[in-house]
Amino acid sequence: MDAPPGESEGDTRMIEWSDEDLMIRDAVRDWIEAEVRPQADRLESGELPPYDLIRSLYKTFGMDELARSSFQARLEREEAGESGGEQGSGGGGNAAMTMLPVIELCKVAPGMVSAMGVSLGLAAGTIAGRGSAEQKCRWALDLLTFDKIGAWAITEPNSGSDAFGGMQATARPSGDGWILNGSKTFITNGPYADTIVFYCKLDDGREARDREILTFVLDRGMPGLEQSKPLRKMGLHSSPTGELFLNDVQVGPDRLLNSGSGSGKESAKANFVTERAGVAAMSLGVIEECLKLSVDYAKKRELWGQRIGDFQLIQLKLAKMEVARLNVQNLVFRHIEMQRAGRTPTLAEASAMKLYSAQAASEVAMEAVQLFGGNGYMSEYRVEQLARDAKSFQIYAGTDEIQVTHIARDLLDR
Structure with a gap:
């Protein structure tokens, strides 16, 4: 039987996390519950910079050693005259080990992901993709292992x-x-x-x-x-x-x-692709957490003798949140497939991913605040923090308006 159009024999389409992915997710969740969530208030107040927690994540899951071995292997390939891969390209590997910590951390402290992503993906990524062998050894390795902190x-x-x-x-x-x-x-x-x-x-x-x-x-x-x-x-x-x-x-x-x-401009544009595509995973974490908190609250909170989840307006909010979750999850799955295939999104594709997922996360978080009513405006219920954090997704790495421009220009230039 012929493969469907656009697919070849042996092609797979990611529709859910694998058993191995779920094991990684659960291990990361356990670590976050033990190490990050108890520190949420100190992180939110700015009293505790996130860097020691990020280093702990790297050491706990061997991500520092993995980065070190991958860095050395890439250098050896380049010295042998083989392609080391372009900056920001998907090199296969365990894509879940990249995405799942991002998604799970964004349920508690999205800012930690921003701090980690800029240091690793932008600062280290620029040096690793554009630097000489000496520059990579001098600066990139310490950033990739998070022994040092980078800014872009x-x-x-x-x-x-x-x-x-x-x-x-x-x-x-x-x-x-x-x-x-x-x-x-x-x-x-x-x-x-x-x-x-x-x-x-x-x-x-x-x-x-x-x-x-x-x-x-x-x-x-x-x-x-x-x-x-x-x-x-x-x-x-x-x-x-x-x-x-x-x-x-x-x-x-x-x-x-x-x-x-x-040129430096080409370097920056390559980083825009990496950063914008990553916002989809960040958005998914916020959406999943807001939906989880909202469903739990809708089951427990009662008005006029019945749980608020029985009211159709509340059900409409939950339904829209689930639609957003499915859509953004599919964008994340597509990005993982591209990484595994060694393909990098175009600037327009990355911009489209960011535009939709950032808007979805912000809308879901604000709907969660509304669902919680007065409690949603109080910091102890956490949706207030997630709503403030999600709004940033529509601004950094290029505003919504800039994403629209990049998508439209690509369509018009074809």
């Missing part, structure tokens, strides 16, 4: 969504190196980062929007580099966010990534 610095106070065109940070040639000046804001891990991937424009006399984008690696404590204290913000309190200020920071050619090959 592109956003500026006056640039917003126009990250490249509005960029004002500069690299002025000086001898065989450069002198960096400028500031960055909304930088995840900025206050605590040991290693910073810094984007700026080459100051070569051309019009600002025509200048080349360069990418450098900076270390905490460099003369002229100032890292602010954590900023106060609406949500994601378990993800420290700060500002960076550079005043005549001198760097040599050893800190320039991808010299003579490609």
